[in-house]
Amino acid sequence: MAKKKKTSDKDVVISxxxxxxxxxxxxxxxxxxxxxxxxxxxNKKQKHVVLENVSCDITxxxxxxxxxxxxxxxxxxxxLLSKIIYPEKxxxxxxxxxxxxxxxxxxxxxxxxxxENIYFNASIYGLGRKDVDKVIDKIIEFxxxxxxxxxxxxxxxxxxxxxxxxxxxxxxxxxxLLIDEILAVGDQHFQDKCLKxxxxxxxxxxxxxxxxxxxxxxxxFCDRAIWIYQGKMRMDGPTEEVTAAYLQEQx
Amino acid sequence: xxxxxxxxxxxxxxxxLYTLVKQDIRGRYKGSFLGFLWTLLNPLLMLLVYSxxxxxxxxxxxEHYPIYLFICLMPWNCFQNSIFxxxxxxSNNAGIxxxxxxxxxxxxxxxxxxxxxxxxxxxxxxxxxxxxxxxxISWTALFLPVILLIQSIFTFGIVLILSAVxxxxxxxxxxMNPIMMIWxxxxxxxxSISMVPEQYRDLYMLNPMTRIMVAYQSILYDKTLPSxxxxxxxxxxxxxxxxxxxxxxxxxxxxxxxxx
Numbered sequence: 001m002a003k004k005k006k007t008s009d010k011d012v013v014i015s016x017x018x019x020x021x022x023x024x025x026x027x028x029x030x031x032x033x034x035x036x037x038x039x040x041x042x043n044k045k046q047k048h049v050v051l052e053n054v055s056c057d058i059t060x061x062x063x064x065x066x067x068x069x070x071x072x073x074x075x076x077x078x079x080l081l082s083k084i085i086y087p088e089k090x091x092x093x094x095x096x097x098x099x100x101x102x103x104x105x106x107x108x109x110x111x112x113x114x115x116e117n118i119y120f121n122a123s124i125y126g127l128g129r130k131d132v133d134k135v136i137d138k139i140i141e142f143x144x145x146x147x148x149x150x151x152x153x154x155x156x157x158x159x160x161x162x163x164x165x166x167x168x169x170x171x172x173x174x175x176x177l178l179i180d181e182i183l184a185v186g187d188q189h190f191q192d193k194c195l196k197x198x199x200x201x202x203x204x205x206x207x208x209x210x211x212x213x214x215x216x217x218x219x220x221f222c223d224r225a226i227w228i229y230q231g232k233m234r235m236d237g238p239t240e241e242v243t244a245a246y247l248q249e250q251x
Numbered sequence: 252x253x254x255x256x257x258x259x260x261x262x263x264x265x266x267x268l269y270t271l272v273k274q275d276i277r278g279r280y281k282g283s284f285l286g287f288l289w290t291l292l293n294p295l296l297m298l299l300v301y302s303x304x305x306x307x308x309x310x311x312x313x314e315h316y317p318i319y320l321f322i323c324l325m326p327w328n329c330f331q332n333s334i335f336x337x338x339x340x341x342s343n344n345a346g347i348x349x350x351x352x353x354x355x356x357x358x359x360x361x362x363x364x365x366x367x368x369x370x371x372x373x374x375x376x377x378x379x380x381x382x383x384x385x386x387x388i389s390w391t392a393l394f395l396p397v398i399l400l401i402q403s404i405f406t407f408g409i410v411l412i413l414s415a416v417x418x419x420x421x422x423x424x425x426x427m428n429p430i431m432m433i434w435x436x437x438x439x440x441x442x443s444i445s446m447v448p449e450q451y452r453d454l455y456m457l458n459p460m461t462r463i464m465v466a467y468q469s470i471l472y473d474k475t476l477p478s479x480x481x482x483x484x485x486x487x488x489x490x491x492x493x494x495x496x497x498x499x500x501x502x503x504x505x506x507x508x509x510x511x
Contacts, residue, residue, distance in 0.1 A: 023509065033422040079508075083352040086505040100351065107347030120274070123266040124351050
């Protein structure tokens with residue numbers, strides 16, 4: 001894989017080395033001891049390799065898009081980078097504070113209000129009450145939730161949920177931002193606002209890895225794209241080249 | 252060293268720990284009229300019931316029996332609730348486990364800390380009861396934090412094992428009910444260690460909770476110094492359990508997000 005530019009090791013903030021991830025599927029998963037014992041023979045396991053021998057280095061300030069068809073392993077790679085799951089083989093080294101937005105939501109406690117969830121969620125990113133007090137107005141304003149911020153999160157629509165999650169994730173002062181294809185949930189207005197915010201963070205030299213199916217978004221925002229195909233890295237390089245090759249194959 | 256890294260990491264996530272503990276303590280009596288007062292009312296009412304029962308209905312051989320019982324029952328409740336809450340803490344938090352990274356040890360740690368805080372509130376009632384009943388308080392009560400610390404280390408070790416295994420085999424959560432009941436009767440809480448026949452004493456001492464309970468009784472009820480060798484042994488046992496628990500937890504936690 002050709003790297004875009006030669007950089008010293010110091011600048012590498014995400015280093016993925018020969019990573020392989022397998023998921024084990026059970027035909028009928030046994031949660032209980034009795035099921036485990038009685039199903040001993042029937043408990044069929046199937047191994048499915050989601051990512052195979054993936055390597056890449058991402059340097060500080062880079063904005064990288066992960067592209068590929070559904071089920072190619074993009075989201076799995078993002079989960080590996082955020083240390084939620086671990087690889088079977090290989091090694092991942094991350095330097096700096098990571099903030100991640102995976103699938104929908106960020107692990108909100110749905111019985112609590114939006115405001116309470118901001119405090120809880122920010123505390124996971126290492127922010128204390130006083131730190132949150134400083135940015136909470138910014139978060140609420142960005143989310144455009146208005147008075148809904150004091151309603152329980154379970155009453156939120158998926159768009160509101162995503163807006164809150166995004167607003168927290170971009171305001172916790174992380175060095176690395178990992179974003180799954182959640183932007184698709186928002187309306188055009190909010191998507192544009194998010195991209196603008198991400199552009200701002202890019203100028204602040206934050207590193208971003210971003211899964212998207214919108215080639216227009218990818219082209220306008222990312223310096224580099226990684227195309228994942230059936231769990232393997234198909235191409236890694238400047239956005240223009242990779243997206244062109246990808247679109248050509250998609251036909 | 253890896254262990255020091257872990258400590259540093261947990262320290263970095265202290266705000267999360269703090270929020271979790273606060274949520275638990277506040278949420279415990281959420282929606283009730285008396286709210287937080289229940290934390291004090293519960294042990295108080297319990298003590299009243301015991302006093303009536305053991306004063307008028309059932310006469311025990313031990314002097315000031317309700318107080319005697321209370322001194323050990325409160326820390327035992329703390330231990331038992333930590334184990335119940337702790338065992339389920341990973342599987343109950345599947346939502347955040349799958350979405351965000353944080354050191355997974357935070358969850359069991361939070362369930363233990365919130366139960367310790369609850370115990371400390373009930374300890375206020377213990378001290379009031381000691382004064383009123385005429386048993387009195389001696390300076391040996393200053394050993395209480397030491398014993399509580401040893402108990403907490405031991406509890407944390409066990410909870411690390413149980414919470415991790417419970418993700419893979421949910422039976423653990425339900426097995427703990429009968430196990431904790433048996434364990435309580437196998438520990439000198441309702442009776443004194445001196446009532447146990449001599450030939451079984453060694454067997455009794457294999458249970459770390461025995462030494463812990465005996466220590467509580469000596470500093471609060473007998474008002475004597477706790478056996479230092481006894482505390483030393485149980486402290487060592489607690490640390491060993493914690494190390495084993497940590498190793499098991501570290502190994503099993505890698506697949507938590509996939510298994511819960």
